[in-house]
Amino acid sequence: MIAQINIDYALCRDPLNCRKCLSVCPSVVFVCGPTKVWKGQESDSREYKIFGRYYDKCSGCGDCVKVCPANAVQLNFVPREQLARKFREERAAQLKER
Amino acid sequence: MCWVCEKYGKGGKWYLNPENFARRLYKIRKEGKEAAGADADPQAAGMGAGVVAELVKARISGDREWENEIKREALEQAYQTHFGQVVTLDEYLQILDTAYPLAKMTCGCRRVQRGMPDEENFTCMGIGPGMYKWERWPETYRGGVEFVTPAEAKEWAMMNHKEGRVQTVDVFGTPYIGGLCQCEYPGCVAVRNRIDYDFKFLLKGHFVAKVDREKCTGCKSCLGRCQFKALNLEVYTSKAYIDLDQCFGCGLCVTACPSGAIQLLDRQSMPGLAENW
Structure with a gap:
């Protein structure tokens, strides 16, 4: 099974300052990157966004769901083959367009 | 010799060739749209992470040809612009005698993957004339920079080695070396992607x-x-x-x-x- 990690961005407002999911994950699945880069000033921490980037490494321990103070993390699992089929179809469509 | 040495080493190792530290100041970016806040892809944060999302998809799909194509195209681009190679402590110390100026900075990978607070996250070193302009784009140098002497830099490098961090040279516009990382798995995106996905953005050392x-x-x-x-x-x-x-x-x-x-x-x-x- 492969994890599908959904973040509710309406609830996750200041991820870089909070960083609880980043810090707790045993597999370093998350990334929290800037959505904007400014000249002459650092990006505001609220301009950062969390993604479950390495979701293929997620064990499903659920610590991120438990630790999130905003209840913004949702974790579901889908069969690997189902996801593989979906991605292979995406790839086929991509190749067709060439 | 690795291919980078063959091309840029002048008979020796490319990262010990002083020419690769002394490029002209890079261009000043345009006013306007960028200054007003340029869009960034949060999923691409960290060193050499631009294609991770695609790589993960290809890996899950089991389509090796797809995975290889992503890597081939991404690396062709990376080797002309931005990649890294592992070096030994001795080589790292030699580089600190060649490169100037030297400025301690925070690690962008560990910030975005572990949320390391800036004050605990000074492990990278920015080098070269570009560092004089760091204030133009402070997000790249989040937490500020600290200019140091070669002697201070060496002491710091030896401490990092002792603590167990791998030392690498990083190219910004091949063959110009603009950074020296001190990394670890899995916090370093480049090390992680090499080990977990065999993405050769980071080259093995000599x-x-x-x-x-x-x-x-x-x-x-x-x-x-x-x-x-x-x-x-x-x-x-x-x-x-x-x-x-x-x-x-x-x-x-x-x-x-x-x-x-x-x-x-x-x-x-x-x-x-x-x-x-």
Whole structure:
């Protein structure tokens, strides 16, 4: 099974300052990157966004769901083959367009 | 010699060639849209992470040809612009005598992957004339920079090596070296992507570490030093075991050995490994 990690961005407002999911994950699945880069000033921490980037490494321990103070993390699992089929179809469509 | 040396080494190692540290100031970016807040892809944060999302998809799909195509295209681009290579502590110290100015800065990878607070996250070093302009784009240097003397930089590098971080040179506009990282798995995006997805954004170094099985006492001092999953204890003989195919030649295990039982050998002197970058 492969994890599908959904973040509710309406609830996750200041991820870089909070960083609880980043810090707790045993597999370093998350990334929290800037959505904007400014000249002459650092990006505001609220301009950062969390993604479950390495979701293929997620064990499903659920610590991120438990630790999130905003209840913004949702974790579901889908069969690997189902996801593989979906991605292979995406790839086929991509190749067709060439 | 690796392909970077062949192209930019002038007969030696490319990252010891002073020319590769002394490029003209890079261009000043345009006013306007960028100044007002340029869009960034949060999923691409960290060193060489632009294609991770696609790579993960390809990996899950099981389509090796797709995965190889993503890597081939991304690396063709990376090798012309931005990539890294592992170096030894000795080489790192030599570079600190060549490069100028030197400025301590925070690690962008560990910030975005572990949320390391800036004040605990100064492990990278920005180098070269670009550093004089760091205030133009402070997000890249989040937490500020601290200019240091070569002597201070060396002391810092030795401390980082002692603590167990791998040292690398990083290119910003091939062959211009603009950064020196001190990283670890899995916090470093480049190390992580190399180990977990065999994405060769980070090249192996010019050495490999070999165990002298006569000298190894099985004291285990080297265990835990390897950031590349190449070192373990052969329990049945009670000797350190290094997977030479997997070794990046950083030398972290070498300096941890109290018996002098691990030696760095020139990768080129080992026909079976000479092409393994």
